[in-house]
Amino acid sequence: MLEFSVKKLHFMNYFIVALVFLASLLLVRTLSGIFLSNQKPQIVTSGEMTTKNPAPQLKNITSYSAILEKNPFGSPKKLQPLTVMQGTESKQGPPSNLLLVGTVVGPTKLSYAIFEDKTRPAPLKQVVVAYEKNVFDYGKLIKIERDFIELRQGSSVYKISLAPLISDTRSPRAEESGSPRTSFAEKIGEKEYLLNRRKVDQTLENPEHILTDARLLPNIQNGKQEGFKMLEVKSGGLYESLGLKNGDILLRVNDLEISNPEVAIQAMTALKGMNRVNLDIMRNGAKLSMSYDIK
DSSP: OHHHHHHHHHHHHHHHHHHHHHHHHHHHHHHHHHHHHTSOOOOOOHHHHHHHSOOOOOOOGGGGHHHHHHOTTSSOOOOOOOOOOOSOOOOOOOOTTEEEEEEEOSSGGGOEEEEEETTSOGGGSEEEEETTOEETTTEEEEEEOSSEEEEEETTEEEEEEBOOOOOOOOOHHHHHHTOOOOOSEEEOSSSEEEEOHHHHHHHTTSTTHHHHSSEEEEEEETTEEEEEEEESOOTTSHHHHTTOOTTOEEEEETTEEOOSHHHHHHHHHGGGGOSEEEEEEEETTEEEEEEEEEO
16 A cells, blocks of 8 residues: 555656646747747848948049059059040042052953052052952952953942053154164074063063053963963063064963963063073964073
């Protein structure tokens, strides 16, 4: 009986401890609720957040102008604001400063024209241009005819006619006497000539003579170009002085094949620095080699 009472007492103690623990939990929850209810929640909007924590402001580069003007590391400088110009891109105007000096008319892809830009210095003012290539910065060459070319610049097309040849500057006394223009070449053999160096240099000072002293046409054989056929050889001009005639085909100059007008100009202007020149031509279906001594 006594043992039963002791067990019952232990059970009552455990029960009381459990009740006290539950009561403590309820008290803590109640006190926490009261404390939190006295604190007003503070809602921060994005605008207020921006005001309270402002982002760092980027300084304009002109803010540092004072440092640059004082410049402890060198001479004073002045900072100038950069002005962006819009819509002021310069465009090439009509090609009024462009002269058509000569043309080489053949199959479309083998046609050329030589131009002179009056605004450029002497070494750069003349250029040989092939079909559909750009002429300086004036536009694209879209048509080549015997006496004119057409140039496309944007949506505009310009026609440029062949520039008139400058007449010979002979003295009135020479014209009255009827004396012919003196040639710079003297024939000393069947196929040999002696050239006057001073007169050669004078003639080649104007490279356009290479394309204007005769009409040069590409000579096409089996679909390939083999030199240039010369027509309308100018009396007293460069080619006649060299003993060349209408219908002759110029193949090579000193073993250099004449494949386009640029090569022809380079080869002929090289006469200035040579003592002896050989021309390979085709005349009446037969190949000939002509030799020239320059003194």
